[in-house]
Amino acid sequence: MSKLDGNERWKTKMIMTEHVEQFEGQQRDAGGKMITIEERTMVRDLILLPYMDTMVSKSLKELEHSGNILKRAYSMAGQAIQRRIMQDTYQLQKELKQRNIRVLADEQEEFLVYYKIFCRGYQERFGLTRDVMRTEISLRLTQYTADLGSVLRDHLK
Template sequence: MSKLDGNERWKSKMLLTEHVEQYEQQHTSPGSKIITSEERTMIRDYILLPHMEKMVQKSIVDAEYSTNILKRLYILASQKILEQIMQDMYRIRRELKQRNIKILTEEQSDLVIYHRYYCRGYEERFGMTRDVMRAEISVQLTKYMSELARLLKEYSKEKNQPKN
């Protein structure tokens, strides 16, 4: 028998409301450890961006050996897209690190490529087929090219405006 057994004050537990709220936020919210759709998109981009980087670098090398008269334009445009890809890779790596998400290994099973990742203490797998990867890379590269075209149009408008 402890000293507190006979003491009636210890039979009821008193908690402050703010402590109860903190406890409920930490322990009862099931979504706190489950990955969000935004985080899944970040993982997908983290996986795809290195492939896109290699593709654009290969395109730059191919353009350098080309006899096309516009090869300099192609190289400059490709370099600008490559720069944007690198910035996005850096941004996504930093964001995943802040959210405590680590992407580890790649393994292939049948036609699906799986990546293991740890998200706030839970281990899961993220899988994509090669066809899905190709389609997503195509969509992403189209976005980068559209952004480059928009920048060129803006620059063109600025150049053609009369100076005061």
């Protein structure tokens, strides 16, 4: 008998291989009606993009009031990133609509944000922790900045 036997917390934290196989079998049996991993990633991105837009907007407002001599260049870069965020949001909304997937905000707890996903007749609850959101937003903003930098480098050559 191990120390974890009888500890109910561990039962919900571990995924055993038979559970993974059971989940994959349910997805095959549903005939493509359940949400796929790719679609789940699209939903996650659609949830995060408005937060990113808000962060960039706040940063641009702070920049307006700063005395930085490169204020105009930073502002143009921020606006370009914001346009890209809006384009990505529009594309994701369009793609999810074509796949008959809707996402609605559900509730917020202290460290979790929940959303309801309506996917081809099924309903699912999707939760993101604030730490995961921060990490993903940071990675995406870094990618947008790198993309903008490569466009500028290519243009200056």
